[in-house]
Structures are given as C-alpha cells and as structure tokens.
Amino acid sequence: MSTAPTGLPRASAERTVLRLARPYLGRLVGAGLLAAATEFAGLALMATATWLLMSAAGRPPLDRLTVAIVAVRALAISRGVFRYTERLAGHDAVLRMITDVRARVFATLAGRRAAPPRTGDALSRLVSDVEAVQDLLLRVLVPGSAAALVSVVAVGGAALISLPAAGALAVGLLVAGVGLPLLATVLTRRAAAELAPLRGALAADAIDLTHGAADLAAFGATGSALDAASRRARRLARLERRLAAAGFAVDAVGTLLAGLTTGAVVLAALAADVPGVLVGVLAVGTLAAVEVALALVGAARQWTQLRAGLARVAALLDDTTAATAAVPSGPEPAAAGAVVSEPRDVRLDGVTVRYRAGAAPALDHLDLDLPAGRRVAVVGPSGAGKSTLAAVLTGAVRPSTGRVSVDGRDLTTYAEDELPRAVGGLLAEAYVFHATVRENLLLGRPDAGEDELARASAAAGLLEWVRAQPAGWDTVVGEEGGQLSGGQRQRLALARALLGAPAVLVLDEPTEGLDPAAADAVLASTLAATPPGRSVLLISHRLSGLAGLDEIVVLDAGRVVQRGRHDELVAAPGWYRDQWLLQEAAERGYLALTP
Numbered sequence: 326m327s328t329a330p331t332g333l334p335r336a337s338a339e340r341t342v343l344r345l346a347r348p349y350l351g352r353l354v355g356a357g358l359l360a361a362a363t364e365f366a367g368l369a370l371m372a373t374a375t376w377l378l379m380s381a382a383g384r385p386p387l388d389r390l391t392v393a394i395v396a397v398r399a400l401a402i403s404r405g406v407f408r409y410t411e412r413l414a415g416h417d418a419v420l421r422m423i424t425d426v427r428a429r430v431f432a433t434l435a436g437r438r439a440a441p442p443r444t445g446d447a448l449s450r451l452v453s454d455v456e457a458v459q460d461l462l463l464r465v466l467v468p469g470s471a472a473a474l475v476s477v478v479a480v481g482g483a484a485l486i487s488l489p490a491a492g493a494l495a496v497g498l499l500v501a502g503v504g505l506p507l508l509a510t511v512l513t514r515r516a517a518a519e520l521a522p523l524r525g526a527l528a529a530d531a532i533d534l535t536h537g538a539a540d541l542a543a544f545g546a547t548g549s550a551l552d553a554a555s556r557r558a559r560r561l562a563r564l565e566r567r568l569a570a571a572g573f574a575v576d577a578v579g580t581l582l583a584g585l586t587t588g589a590v591v592l593a594a595l596a597a598d599v600p601g602v603l604v605g606v607l608a609v610g611t612l613a614a615v616e617v618a619l620a621l622v623g624a625a626r627q628w629t630q631l632r633a634g635l636a637r638v639a640a641l642l643d644d645t646t647a648a649t650a651a652v653p654s655g656p657e658p659a660a661a662g663a664v665v666s667e668p669r670d671v672r673l674d675g676v677t678v679r680y681r682a683g684a685a686p687a688l689d690h691l692d693l694d695l696p697a698g699r700r701v702a703v704v705g706p707s708g709a710g711k712s713t714l715a716a717v718l719t720g721a722v723r724p725s726t727g728r729v730s731v732d733g734r735d736l737t738t739y740a741e742d743e744l745p746r747a748v749g750g751l752l753a754e755a756y757v758f759h760a761t762v763r764e765n766l767l768l769g770r771p772d773a774g775e776d777e778l779a780r781a782s783a784a785a786g787l788l789e790w791v792r793a794q795p796a797g798w799d800t801v802v803g804e805e806g807g808q809l810s811g812g813q814r815q816r817l818a819l820a821r822a823l824l825g826a827p828a829v830l831v832l833d834e835p836t837e838g839l840d841p842a843a844a845d846a847v848l849a850s851t852l853a854a855t856p857p858g859r860s861v862l863l864i865s866h867r868l869s870g871l872a873g874l875d876e877i878v879v880l881d882a883g884r885v886v887q888r889g890r891h892d893e894l895v896a897a898p899g900w901y902r903d904q905w906l907l908q909e910a911a912e913r914g915y916l917a918l919t920p
C-alpha cells in the first residue's frame with residue numbers, strides 16, 4: 326500500500342514550495358490585501374446596513390442617514406470589485422508561479438532519467454501534486470491571511486464601541502479561527518493522509534482488474550484479486566464517511582460558536598450600557614466576523630489534504646530524496662497450496678469458434694490430440710486461429726460447437742480455480758500488474774520460494790535484470806509494467822507462466838518482442854525448464870527452435886493444413902517450408918547486420 330511519500334520533514338516541504346513564490350511575493354501580498362478588503366467590505370456592509378435599518382426605525386431626518394445609505398451602496402459595489410480583482414491578482418501570481426514549478430519538476434525528472442525507477446503511481450499523481458501548490462496559495466494562504474487580518478480589524482472596530490464586547494468577540498474569533506481549525510486538522514489528519522494513497526491503489530486496482538482480467542482468470546486469481554480490491558474500496562468508503570462526519574461536526578460547532586459569540590458580545594455590550602442600535606450593529610457584525618474566521622477551518626482542511634502532494638513536489642524540487650511514493654498493492658496471489666499438476670491428455674473434437682454470427686470461423690471443426698507429455702508447436706499465418714486455440718484450451722473462449730476435454734473430462738466441468746492447474750500459461754498480450762516483480766511472479770504460484778522464482782526467471786532470461794535492480798524482486802514495475810522494456814515485460818510474463826507449471830503449458834508467442842538470438846535462447850531455456858511429462862503447446866510466429874518439438878501443427882483459416890516434425894515439414898512443399906526459407910533468409914540478413 327502507498328505510504329508517506331517522502332523523507333522530507335513536512336514543514337520544510339511548505340518552505341521549499343513557498344521559496345518559489347518569492348518572485349511573485351508582491352502580487353501575492355496584493356491578492357491577500359484585496360481578499361481582506363473583500364471580507365472587510367462584506368463585514369462593514371452588514372454592520373452599516375444594520376445601523377441604517379435600526380436607525381431608520383426611529384424616523385430620524387433623512388440627512389442623518391445619507392452617509393450610511395451611500396456607504397451601503399459603495400460597500401456592496403466595492404465588495405464585488407474587490408472579489409474580482411482579488412481573484413484576478415491571485416490567479417495571475419499563482420499561475421505564473423505554477424509555470425515555474427512545472428518547469429522545475431519536469432527538468433528534475435528529465436535529469437533523473439538514469440535514476441532508479443520511479444513508480445507509475447507517483448508519476449501519475451504528479452500533475453495533481455503540482456496543483457496542490459496552486460491550492461496552497463489560493464485556497465489556504467491568501468484566504469487564511471485575509472481572514473486573520475479582518476478578524477483583527479473587527480476586534481479593533483468593536484473595541485471602539487465597547488471594550489468588554491470586543492473581548493468577547495476576540496475570544497470567539499480565536500476559537501473559530503485557531504481552535505476549530507486545529508481541531509479539524511487533528512480529527513482529519515490521519516484519515517486524509519491515508520485517503521490519497523488508497524484512492525491511487527483503487528485506481529490501480531480498477532486498471533489491473535479490467536486489463537488483467539484474462540491473466541487473473543488464467544491463474545485462478547480473479548476471486549482473491551476482487552476480494553482485495555473490495556477490501557480497499559470498503560476501507561476507502563469508511564474513511565470518506567469518517568471524514569465527512571468529522572467535517573459536518575466541525576461545521577456544526579462553527580455555527581454554534583457564531584451564536585454563542587454573538588450572545589456573549591450582546592450581553593457584554595448591554596452590561597456596558599451600549600446604545601441599542603450599536604448593540605444590533607455589534608450582534609450582526611459578530612455573526613459576519615465569525616463567519617469570516619470560520620474560513621480558516623476550510624483553509625486548514627484544504628491544507629491537510631494538500632500536504633502529501635506538497636511533500637512529494639518538494640522532494641522532487643529539492644532533489645535530495647527520491648520520491649519513493651507508493652509501493653502499490655499488487656494482485657493478491659491465489660489461494661496457497663502447492664501446484665501439483667499431473668500429466669494430462671487434452672483433446673479437441675470438431676471445435677469451431679465463431680466470434681460473430683456470419684463471420685468466418687476462427688477455428689473450423691478442429692480436431693487435435695495433445696497426449697500427456699507431448700510438446701507441440703502451432704504455427705500458421707496471421708489470423709489462422711492460433712491465439713484462439715490457446716484461448717479455447719485455457720477456457721477463455723468457449724467453442725461454438727465441438728468439445729474440449731482434459732483427461733476425458735469436458736473442460737466446462739472444471740472449476741474456475743481447478744482449470745489453471747490443468748491448462749494454463751502465457752496468453753497473448755499478457756498483462757503485467759502495477760506491483761513488484763515478486764508479486765507479479767507469485768500470481769503464477771503463490772507459495773513459490775525464492776529459488777523457484779530464480780529458476781523461472783532464469784529460464785525466461787529475466788534473472789540478470791532482476792539481480793541488477795537495487796530493489797531486486799521488490800522492484801516495482803509500474804502501471805501495466807510501464808517501467809519495463811517490452812522484452813522485459815514479456816520475460817516477466819513468461820517467467821510467471823513457467824512458475825505456474827500447469828500440466829498443459831500453453832505459451833502464446835513467448836518470445837514476442839525479443840530479437841532473434843534472444844528469442845532462440847529464451848525458447849530453448851523455456852523448453853528445458855519444463856519438466857518431462859508436462860505437455861507444451863507453443864504458439865509461435867518464428868519457426869526457428871522448433872526442431873526439438875514432438876510435432877508441429879500448421880493452422881490456416883482455423884484448420885490443420887500440415888502436421889509433422891520440423892525435418893519432415895521442411896522437406897515437404899507447403900506453407901511451413903516457404904515460411905522457413907523466408908525467415909532463414911531474413912535472419913541471415915539480420916545477423917549479417919548485427920555487429
């Protein structure tokens with residue numbers, strides 16, 4: 326699960342980020358003053374309007390009210406103007422600064438190309454992290470300092486009318502502007518810190534569960550992966566409910582506080598014999614001032630939510646500590662228990678697969694025997710139905726007609742967690758999960774020890790790379806294996822399939838994406854790593870390395886058009902010989918070009 330994102334102390338994260346605001350300090354202070362002027366205009370408007378209404382009730386001569394009437398109009402208009410200019414000035418300063426921050430962040434990332442791999446989760450969060458800097462200024466610092474300034478002015482104004490009333494107001498504002506924000510921070514800090522990584526993990530779950538559905542099913546891990554994702558979703562829902570409840574409670578206390586402070590101010594003013602009209606002004610002014618101070622609760626709440634993102638950006642900008650964000654939750658391995666796969670006979674009788682009604686069949690009345698322990702390659706032109714055959718064998722695609730049986734038992738009668746132990750392996754476009762190398766491999770066999778991981782990885786040609794990584798087996802491979810090369814991803818998927826060691830190992834293009842020399846080496850080590858007695862069904866574009874197999878089946882348009890051993894097929898006219906000669910010629914050219 327994601328953890329605290331950085332090694333930087335939190336306070337210094339804000340300092341690092343704010344250092345970048347220095348060139349725009351003038352604009353930011355201007356925005357803060359305009360924000361304070363907006364709040365003050367609102368407060369003064371309420372107080373003046375109250376004075377006007379209460380004084381007008383006594384029917385005084387109109388000229389005594391003229392100034393107040395003009396003031397109310399002026400304050401109402403200036404409030405809107407101040408708000409507009411404050412937004413303009415604040416956004417102008419912050420957007421200029423954010424441009425600098427983005428440039429610095431990207432420059433740091435570009436400079437770190439050779440650094441240890443960063444997690445995809447951290448990278449995908451980068452954009453919102455940079456926005457946290459923007460929010461820190463616009464939603465926390467500017468409104469927070471404006472609220473603090475207006476609170477001081479309000480207390481000063483109240484002191485001109487009555488000192489005891491000003492004292493009561495000061496206490497109320499302190500509780501609303503300092504005590505309540507502190508309370509809100511304490512109540513929500515832990516939950517807020519857990520929230521962002523949990524949301525990231527849930528997003529990764531959603532991608533893994535959809536894109537990796539076929540692989541999870543192939544390894545019988547769908548149930549456990551779904552359970553793990555549901556657990557995280559429930560935890561997230563609980564946290565969000567708790568945060569919402571805490572937020573509502575703090576808001577309710579804020580409203581109560583406004584009432585209590587107003588009551589205290591009124592009582593203090595009455596006790597000090599303040600005239601009735603001014604008591605009214607004090608009461609309404611207090612309500613408005615407490616509301617302004619309560620903006621600090623919102624600012625504190627925002628700050629709590631922004632801190633993790635700020636710390637990540639600061640860590641990047643400081644470039645002292647690598648942003649070690651999430652070690653994301655990987656797919657949980659299937660239920661434990663050693664995979665003991667007995668040799669099995671597989672039979673396809675008249676299997677037809679039609680993806681769409683009316684379309685040509687992908688497999689056309691295919692009969693195929695795969696006796697236990699036999700190693701068979703399936704080759705053929707593109708679109709011949711090779712991957713469809715692999716999907717039918719692993720239960721991913723159901724035949725439209727015909728029957729697939731394993732040890733005489735219909736494939737459809739195998740339970741979801743039983744089938745992967747009988748028939749399984751590497752399907753086309755195998756999915757690599759946003760998790761560590763170890764977690765990705767253990768999906769193949771949950772109880773595998775390090776020796777077994779090493780053996781499978783060595784056969785797939787991945788072991789050297791794993792050993793060269795600082796985190797070894799715990800290297801995070803990124804979303805969809807994005808931090809691996811195409812070849813490394815393929816080797817990882819192959820190692821996982823080898824570790825699964827089902828009775829019938831289906832390998833759909835296991836060396837795809839590897840250069841010819843590497844492909845030959847990996848195929849040879851893969852076949853050598855498959856224990857005798859286990860059947861292998863190898864689907865391959867490349868015809869090199871198939872000489873040692875028991876049989877080669879050539880498919881075309883869903884039908885078997887040739888079958889035999891490599892030597893026999895090369896000797897006979899047909900697709901296999903043509904393709905073999907073509908590939909030989911092409912690879913000789915490739916080898917001639919290779920230094």
Ligand SMILES: Nc1ncnc2c1ncn2[C@@H]1O[C@H](COP(=O)(O)OP(=O)(O)OP(=O)(O)O)[C@@H](O)[C@H]1O
Pocket residue numbers: 680681686687705706707708709710711712713714
């Ligand atoms: N999910 C699908 N929906 C519809 N048609 C499909 C689907 N998968 C495969 N087909 C069609 O079935 C036929 C066989 O496809 P398949 O992928 O099995 O061939 P292949 O021999 O593995 O090809 P390649 O060597 O190019 O991977 C093709 O005509 C293809 O268009």
